[in-house]
Amino acid sequence: MKHFEVLGSGCKNCANTADLITRKAAEAGVEVKIDKITDMGEIMSRGVMSTPGVVVDGKLVHAGGMPTAMQVEEWVAS
């Protein structure tokens, strides 16, 4: 199972990012767990200053906006 964390203060883009991951994972038939990290100290400690950011299995893979569908597909498949 893949563990995704979406870093962001809870804005619309962050919610959309989480939705996109859920959808792409379902399409690929991959089991995922998605946590939304909204605590600012926690977000900053990951070295992210532009949100939304995405962490896959503990590794930061993206920051600074909605990821594209293509990126999400790659993360889900990797």
Add this chain to the structure above:
Amino acid sequence: MYPVFEKFADWATYDILRLVPETRLAGSVHFFIQDVTKIFFLLTVIVFAIGFFRALLTPERVRKAVAGRSRFVSYPMAVGLGAVTPFCSCSSVPLFIGFLKARIPLGVTMAFLIASPMINEVAVVVLASAIGWKYAALYVAAGLTVGVLGGLLIEVLKLEKWVEEYVWKIRMGETALQKANNSLKARLAYAREQVREILGRIWIYVLVGIGIGAILHGFIPQSFFLKYASPDNLFAVPAAVLIGIPLYSNATGVIPIVEALLGKGVPLGTVLALMMSVAAISLPEMIILRKVLKPQLIATFTGILFVAFISVGFLFNFLVV
């Protein structure tokens, strides 16, 4: 400037809708159709092009570039990069903390945050298409100057005490800059995504702005503006800035209103002061920044911008006739 959109609006208004030229309704409808087609066309093309070439400036890169520089370099750099670096307004808080943690002075950080909503490359192109490159350049110059002076003033007043204490205590992890995938396919996908995200976010502001512009253009007589917003009326500029404070729109959304007001003979300074106020000072942004700034700093910041926009208005009304 873009005759194809005017011709299209002529055709749609007079041939399809069969409105009688020179009537108020026809004037409004024509303005609306012309601006909707022109602005959304420009928006799509510019956002796509910028997304494709991805001269992608991320806030992380800006932070790295600005940190540790002397003030002569860091202030102009912060406002210049603030104008062209895209970031979601919900990123203001982590961005603010991240800048301070890199020992970038509070003044420089605030200069970045002031310039960012006021100026962006999309708004500048749309503004130029509406009122010409000369006036658009004046707007940019004024906006950058306000950003630098506003930031410097915050630094001189030593307002660090009005930053929430927890901000100084946050420990920040190492920022990793990711490498972008530069294949053609990835660039196209990214550019498409940008168009969808940015237009999805601002279309409503732009549409409402065009609607208001169209009503002003068609239904409010010029004499109304001559009476209340002539250059001789010293209250017109402060009033324009005051009206702009509670109103919020994306910078691009104000442009149709700017266009309509200038067409009615409202002086340039008054109109640009309104545009700056609407774009730069907004309640939602203040609420977001309240998480890191104490109310005193938010009040001071708003006060500085209020005075700065009024000065810009008077200066332009005085200089440009």
